[in-house]
Amino acid sequence: MEHSVLMLDLGAFGGLLGRHPPGGIDAYWQDHGIGLLRTILHNAGIQTAIASTRLCKSWRDVWPQFLGHDILIMNVRSYRFGPAKEAARMFKDMNPSGSVLVGGMHASVDPDSMEAVEEFDHICKGPGEKVIVDLVRNPGDFPKLFDGPPSARMEDWPRMDRTLWPAPLEPSRQARWHPLEDTCGWGPPPVATVISSRVCPWRCSFCNEASYVPNMERRSVDSIIDEFNYLHDTHGPLGSTVFHDSMFFQQPQWLREFIDKYPRKAKRAWPYWAAARADTVRKWPDLFEALIRETNWTTISIGFEAGSDRSLETINKECTAEDNAFTIDLMNRIGDDLEQQGKERPRFWANIMLGIPGETREEAFRTMKMVRTMKNPIPTLAYYAPFAGSVLGNQLIAEGKSLMEPDDHQRYAGQPKVKGVDYRFYDDLMSGRYDREVDAAPFP
Secondary structure, eight states: OOOOEEEEEOOOTTTTTTOOOTTOGGGTOOOHHHHHHHHHHHHTTOOEEEEEGGGOSSHHHHGGGGTTOSEEEEEOOGGGHHHHHHHHHHHHHHOTTOEEEEESHHHHHOHHHHHTOTTOOEEEESOOTTTHHHHHHOGGGSOSEEEOOOOSBGGGSOOOOGGGSOOOOTTOTHHHHTTSBOOSSSSOSSEEEEOSOOOOOOOOTTTOGGGTSOOOBOOOHHHHHHHHHHHHHHHOOOOEEEEOOSOOSOOHHHHHHHHHHHHHHSSSOOOEEEEEOHHHHHHSHHHHHHHHHHHOEEEEEEEEEOSSHHHHHHTTOOOOHHHHHHHHHHHHHHHHHHHHTTOOOOEEEEEEEEOOTTOOHHHHHHHHHHHHTSSSOEEEEEEOOOOTTSHHHHHHHHTTOBOSOTTOOOOBTTSOOBTTOOHHHHHHHHHTTTHHHHHHSOOO
16 A cells, blocks of 8 residues: 655744744755655655644644645654644554554653653654665554664765655745755854764763663764765855764764865855753863864854753763863964954854752852853853753652653753752842852852
């Protein structure tokens, strides 16, 4: 039997129509999971339709797109769990005999909550790329919850066809660049986003994705550069790139090869955003500096999180305040030197976490003092959030201390997350009420 398959991209309403919610940076980015799976299906001769909540203004615009389809596929991230449930309910109301196939990170970190959703017919726990074709052809052959076998190498994936992503519409600026992407301020558009490595191997207690995502061999440097050049020639010219890796700055041999080849083989050394850790910067400072100076790494995302050792230990960051201070000082010195040469200063995309359980006011002051030592950063502030599947999150949920709704997994500041945390203090801290105390706080 040939099925009529619809893939639904989940995101903020209007996100691809130019209606970007405040702080909703995900409204800019396309979903690599959907893009890869749809490419695999089309390569296997299985045609699919694509819809997106980001191309709709409300649920009223979503339901007509379910007509005529008997299979719905969704990639469910934790912060889209609620909308995924609503979409599945609407699809089943219209297509009672249809099948809803879901996977994604939430299926791995909280399979019990996924399995409890009656409308989810088949749930892939883990990678879906090796099972998606058989699943779509014969969904009845699979149980409700099953494990997806991982690929050994990212090189085994086909090159993603970005034209299969949902196409943004005017007045959205993204419409101008499709199938490339718009900028969120990290670099000039159009932007090519890639993933060169799949897993962060560290085990911070607020995330620990390595406990759920199988390790895979990293994509080769040559394949990354070849894809950039292809996108530049076919859909460009490119303005900048983004590595969506959870941790780009790892595996020194790979990084050295990137330093050697990217300036020589890429059509242009496009500026890029990528993530690092303070402890690895301190471990490999020469490598870090060479990447900035020689490969145009202009936006460096680092999860500093906190400015006190005790808070960093609470979240099992495996970094110290001294590591953070070293990295900030090194980056400031590199930036000063480049500016003196008339070049662009690289910027920190500085991830900061407030409201860590047990954090004292003095420790919070140290964290804000740490931010003030950075020259021209882009700070992104979040309240600690007890996500299901994380070590510390599971503990707080089990103890009844989580204030997060089961369908709400946002980490942004401004919304209480954990019982017993004085969020009024943190709101005042961010508003500047405690600037004197911050100025006087020691760091590191």
